[in-house]
Amino acid sequence: MFSNNYTNRLFGRTRGRSKKKINLKNYYDTVAKYKFKNFNDKSEYILDIGTGYGETSIFLAKQFEDKVVISCEKYIDGNISLLKNIQKYNINNIILHNGNVYNVIEIANKKHFNLVWIFFPDPWPKNRHAKRRLITSDFLIKLHRILKENSEIHIATDSTVYVRFILNSIFNCKDYFLWLNQSEMNLYIKDYFNIETKYYKKAINSQRKPSLFILRKL
Numbered sequence: 001m002f003s004n005n006y007t008n009r010l011f012g013r014t015r016g017r018s019k020k021k022i023n024l025k026n027y028y029d030t031v032a033k034y035k036f037k038n039f040n041d042k043s044e045y046i047l048d049i050g051t052g053y054g055e056t057s058i059f060l061a062k063q064f065e066d067k068v069v070i071s072c073e074k075y076i077d078g079n080i081s082l083l084k085n086i087q088k089y090n091i092n093n094i095i096l097h098n099g100n101v102y103n104v105i106e107i108a109n110k111k112h113f114n115l116v117w118i119f120f121p122d123p124w125p126k127n128r129h130a131k132r133r134l135i136t137s138d139f140l141i142k143l144h145r146i147l148k149e150n151s152e153i154h155i156a157t158d159s160t161v162y163v164r165f166i167l168n169s170i171f172n173c174k175d176y177f178l179w180l181n182q183s184e185m186n187l188y189i190k191d192y193f194n195i196e197t198k199y200y201k202k203a204i205n206s207q208r209k210p211s212l213f214i215l216r217k218l
């Protein structure tokens with residue numbers, strides 16, 4: 001179903017450092033129950049990219065019960081936590097793509113999405129790794145193509161290097177998106193959403209202030 005010709009590799013870990021024993025058969029059996037296969041033109045979708053332990057997907061699914069959240073993450077330990085919480089909270093509007101978000105974007109040939117969340121994308125702060133950063137103007141323009149009119153992208157980061165990079169990417173696609181909160185006094189996530197993901201907590205514990213960018217499709 002997915003073509004293999006996407007050029008954008010997915011970097012980062014698939015398993016946690018703890019190497020806690022995981023029953024992979026059980027994992028893949030459970031993933032199969034929630035796995036994203038294709039779009040249904042009758043549904044409206046939210047794209048949640050790089051969901052880690054899945055806190056954002058659970059938050060979005062509860063907040064938008066009439067939408068389907070596509071949670072994209074390859075990190076097995078994180079997906080196990082998401083799958084547990086889907087069952088714990090009896091959630092029926094999350095589907096999981098346990099791989100690269102580019103696979104989903106590739107087959108979204110229509111304006112399928114009402115909202116995109118990208119919470120704490122890997123910043124790859126070293127210059128020699130800059131090409132690994134997910135958020136570029138090219139990537140934002142790809143999202144523009146699959147977003148419905150007036151819909152939004154929400155991006156959170158605590159990395160000053162990535163903030164500069166994201167600002168540059170936003171500037172380079174200013175004909176595609178309006179940066180809605182650029183004139184706000186601050187860009188703090190908690191002014192908008194009551195959510196704490198693993199990387200949000202890490203940032204706060206290290207005295208780094210995460211910023212939130214809200215872009216609206218033009």
Ligand SMILES: C[S@@+](CC[C@H](N)C(=O)[O-])C[C@H]1O[C@@H](n2cnc3c(N)ncnc32)[C@H](O)[C@@H]1O
Nearest residue numbers: 050051052072073100101119120122197198199
């Ligand atoms: C720093 S973690 C953030 C996790 C979570 N959003 C949070 O706030 O705690 C970034 C995650 O993005 C995932 N990721 C990076 N590139 C991705 C891609 N192209 N498609 C899907 N997931 C991706 C990584 O596997 C990683 O788990």
